[in-house]
Amino acid sequence: xxxxxxxxxxxxxxxxIQKWQKIFCNNKDLNISAILCYHDISEKEWDWSVxxxxxxxxxxxxxxxxxxxxxxxxxxxxKENRSLFTITFDDGYESVYKNAFPILEKYxxxxxxxxxxKGKHTDLLSEAELLNEKQIKKLRSAGxxxxxxxxxxxxxxxxxxxxxxxxxVIDKNKLEKNLSLNFRYFSYPFGRYSKKAKKVxxxxxxxxxxxxxxxxxxxKSDLYRIPRVTIDKHLYFTDFKTLFTSEGLxxxxxxxxxxxxxxxxxK
Numbered sequence: 399x400x401x402x403x404x405x406x407x408x409x410x411x412x413x414x415i416q417k418w419q420k421i422f423c424n425n426k427d428l429n430i431s432a433i434l435c436y437h438d439i440s441e442k443e444w445d446w447s448v449x450x451x452x453x454x455x456x457x458x459x460x461x462x463x464x465x466x467x468x469x470x471x472x473x474x475x476x477k478e479n480r481s482l483f484t485i486t487f488d489d490g491y492e493s494v495y496k497n498a499f500p501i502l503e504k505y506x507x508x509x510x511x512x513x514x515x516k517g518k519h520t521d522l523l524s525e526a527e528l529l530n531e532k533q534i535k536k537l538r539s540a541g542x543x544x545x546x547x548x549x550x551x552x553x554x555x556x557x558x559x560x561x562x563x564x565x566x567v568i569d570k571n572k573l574e575k576n577l578s579l580n581f582r583y584f585s586y587p588f589g590r591y592s593k594k595a596k597k598v599x600x601x602x603x604x605x606x607x608x609x610x611x612x613x614x615x616x617x618k619s620d621l622y623r624i625p626r627v628t629i630d631k632h633l634y635f636t637d638f639k640t641l642f643t644s645e646g647l648x649x650x651x652x653x654x655x656x657x658x659x660x661x662x663x664x665k
Contacts, residue, residue, distance in 0.1 A: 404657055405632040411653065412637045415645050423645075430614045430644055431464075431472065431482040435585075435626040437523070438491045439498040444523050447631050450497045455635055457485075457505055460642070469510045469543050469583065472615060473606060473624075483642075484615075485509040486608070486626060488547055488585050492527040495537060508541040512585035512608075515549035515569035522551060534577060545583035546570050546604075553588055554595045566598050583608065596622040613651035614644070625651070 437446040439453050448456075460466055464481030472484045485502065487494045490513035502509055513529060529537075538544050548554070549569035554562060566584070574580055582605040586595070589610035599607050599622055611625035619625065627650060633641065640646045 404653075405630075408650075408653060409632075409637060411649055412640045412646065415643075415649060416636070416640050419640070419643065419645065429480045430642065430647060431475070431480055431616075432614045432642060432647060433469070433472065433484045433486060433608065433624065433626040434460075435608075435610055435628045436485065436487050436494075436498070437489055438493050438526060439501075440491075440493040442523065442526070443631075445630050445632065446628075447523070448629055449631070450501060452631075452635070453498060454501045454504075456629070456638055457501060457507060459635075459639060461505060461507075463642075466505075466507045468508045468541070469545075473621075475617065482615075486545075486585070487511040489522060489551070490514055490529045490534075490547065491523060492529055492533065495529055495533040499537065499540070503540070508543070510543040510545055510583065511537060512545040512547035512583070513573075514547050514551055515565070515573055531577060538577075538579065543583065544577070544579055544581070545585055545608075546573070546581040547585045548587050551587045553590045554586060555590050555592050559594070562595060562598060566595065567602050570602070582606070586610075591623060610654070611651060612647070612654035614647045 436448060438444060439450055440447050441449055460483045464483055466483045466485060469484050469486065472482050475482055485507060486509060487498065490511050494511055513534060534544060549565040557565060570581055584599055584604045584607040586607060586609055591607065591609060596607065605621070606624055607622040608624045608626050610628045612627050613625040615625065627641070627647065641650060
C-alpha cells in the first residue's frame with residue numbers, strides 16, 4: 399500500500415464528508431461505537447506514530463462526545479449503549495507505557511494492549527523498545543487488559559498449520575505462564591485473518607479477535623472478526639472528528655476494503 403496516495407485520497411474524501419455534513423445533517427449527538435487501534439505514541443516520524451499532544455486531544459474529544467470504556471465492557475454492551483469508544487494498542491511498544499499510560503490515567507481511561515511473543519518480529523517500528531514484563535504487569539494492575547498479537551507478527555495467512563499453532567497457541571501459553579495471566583483477546587497482525595486462524599483461536603479459548611477493517615462496532619459483529627479503526631499520524635484533528643461519525647466510519651470501512659483488494663491484486 400502506498401501510504402502517501404492513500405492518505406491524500408482519505409483526506410479529500412473526509413473534506414467532502416465535512417461539507418456534506420454541514421449542509422445536510424447535525425452530528426452533535428453521535429450514535430456510534432468504535433474501537434480505536436493505535437501503535438506508537440511518540441514524536442517519531444513513523445506513519446503509525448501519534449504524538450502525545452495529538453493523542454490527548456483525541457482522547458478529550460471522544461470523552462466530550464461519548465464515553466471510553468474497557469474492551470470487555472464494550473463487547474458486553476447492549477444496543478442502547480451507544481457513543482462508546484475503546485482504546486487499543488497493537489505491538490506493545492514501550493511508548494504505550496511511557497507516553498500513553500500517563501495521559502489515559504489523567505482521564506481515568508483503561509485501555510487494552512496487544513503484546514507480541516518472543517519470536518523474530520517483522521515490520522515493526524525500528525529501534526523502538528517493546529514493553530517489558532514489569533511494565534506489562536503494571537498496566538494490568540492499573541486496570542488495563544492485556545491481549546495477544548502472535549509470536550512473530552507475520553501474516554497468519556502465510557503460515558503453515560504447524561507455524562500457526564506455534565504462533566497462536568504454544569508461544570501464547572509460555573507467555574501466559576511468565577506473566578501470570580490468561581489471554582482472552584487476540585489482535586490479528588496486519589488485520590489479516592482466515593477461517594483456519596479463527597478456528598484455532600476458538601479452540602484455544604480466546605473470547606474475541608480483532609481486525610482493522612475500519613468500521614464502527616456493532617453488537618452483531620462476529621466475535622472473531624471485530625473491526626477496529628486504525629489511527630495514524632496523518633489523521634489531523636478535524637479529520638479525526640469527521641472520521642468518528644456515522645458517515646465517516648462508513649466511508650472508512652469501504653476505503654479500507656478497497657485498499658485491501660488493491661494490496662492483494664499487487665501480490
